[in-house]
Amino acid sequence: YVDQIRLHALALTNLAINTEIMIGQPNYFATGLGAVVDMSITSPTLTETPGWLFPFSRFFSTLPERRPPVAALEDYSEIGDCWCAAHSTDAPGQAQLGIQLGFPIFPKQITIEHIPMKVVPFRDVRSAPKNVELWAYNGLSHAQGSSVMKCKHEDMPAGWVCLGSVRYDIWGSNNMQTFDLDVETPSPIKRAIVRVTENWGANGTCIYRVRLHGRSDGVDVLTQ
Amino acid sequence: YVDQIRLHALALTNLAINTEIMIGQPNYFATGLGAVVDMSITSPTLTETPGWLFPFSRFFSTLPERRPPVAALEDYSEIGDCWCAAHSTDAPGQAQLGIQLGFPIFPKQITIEHIPMKVVPFRDVRSAPKNVELWAYNGLSHAQGSSVMKCKHEDMPAGWVCLGSVRYDIWGSNNMQTFDLDVETPSPIKRAIVRVTENWGANGTCIYRVRLHGRSDGVDVLTQ
């Protein structure tokens, strides 16, 4: 019974924290703010049995429908309301999502969400992101852009800088996790890449939602 | 004012409880886990004025659209986001929903939801389920399957067993109610029937949402 009270308190605390994340600041990856997926720099979508259903897919007669990459920018309420990238044969667990913002901002934080482990059969959230990098396009050559050293640089074309490398924890009490970025851009950016460089062990990677927070190049239009 | 504080506390407690039901364990009736409606064993959908609008339907010029049975497996946020079964002339208030699961499980609990009474004009939730049975297909003959005696057996074909008979209470403080089942199946099941044998007084029966909880035939793939 005491455990139940603790669980209730935790649920309420998470509800409050998540409410704050959701309504505490703008999400520049919101499609309502003009953000769109840039398919030219986005991984192909998984077409087989999705990653979060691997262990039991042998039983499957009917398969839930596949969702397009924009699902990662939209709300979710159920298991499967996510975007799953196809397995990359050379780099398992990798997934890349390119986003064209509605207007330029200075990125500050990123929020990553996966479905809570408890809701998934066998707690199998191995397709959840583990290491996630945020890249931004500043149009400069590599040498000029300040970039985070812990990011994996090899195959990114010139003009892109890494603003942060974060670790999404599937064991966290809250499935909605916000991270500060390591690097600020000198000028506002309009293109971003969310890159999952490692997941929790599945062949494919699924993203339930990713949000970008930051500062706009302007001042508040309303003052009290 | 004290009443208001009590109401707030109650609302928060229910929010916390419901959060736990929703994210505390998998829902095997979720379409995202491969569950689909088996139309061959599902009641026809109501095509006339729905049950929850009976008392005032005489005024109606425009009617809300009818939803298919799968609505009972999906989320809802408004009045009418439900599936309403047609009145069965021989057994008023009865409704039957057949579900093919995505993969085999051992059922343990069932959650039933109806729209809160306060939101409905004249508090008319007579179309809400009252007695609900959960049946599962185990492929055995009647005699061999352990079944709950309080279920109504007459017209169920061989191979189906009743796992529980529960009472949804429209007067409960929380409209989301979870019940333990009475009987466990010796092997995992893949087909289920939710059977409303009695509602709260309307001619037709509406289901806002039904969830199935249980145990999968396997072990957690992730350990901390």
Place this chain on the structure above:
Amino acid sequence: YVDQIRLHALALTNLAINTEIMIGQPNYFATGLGAVVDMSITSPTLTETPGWLFPFSRFFSTLPERRPPVAALEDYSEIGDCWCAAHSTDAPGQAQLGIQLGFPIFPKQITIEHIPMKVVPFRDVRSAPKNVELWAYNGLSHAQGSSVMKCKHEDMPAGWVCLGSVRYDIWGSNNMQTFDLDVETPSPIKRAIVRVTENWGANGTCIYRVRLHGRSDGVDVLTQ
């Protein structure tokens, strides 16, 4: 840290209040209760860059899609899940939404919602309603209908009475605001107009959601 606790408490209080508004009484503007938009007395929908994106629209390459007036009667979860009326050249900031109810009621309260200011870049919610009037059709001539004097009467045809004039506060801690109406109708009404006579400074006006509460002409069908 103390500020964070205060914010959490506020978030939870608002969650509880909003839960009560949402599930404490019927919303007669719900489409599930048969409410439909009467396009003949509704402002045209904005087709250009929407009001809540004015200050940064110069950057826009892709624009979020326009939503029809019924969006103001439906749920929202993101910025842009609203109906935006076209700017009226003669009366800036005005917007009018006509609603045909599913059945007759005595209006008592109105709830108005806009997206929280914090979620909007530059906090620009100038397109939010400021002064809102609720009008009802009683079929009588002007002289006979009791009407609120502070409403703007000039261009409303005979048979319509003003039941209240309220002020939506974008600075309020809760973005969901419920107001008592000033006048009761002697008989139940079936047609209503929500009229924004002034917004917070934009050329166009957007409504995220409006709800109507009241009393039905009948008694509760269920008693405990």
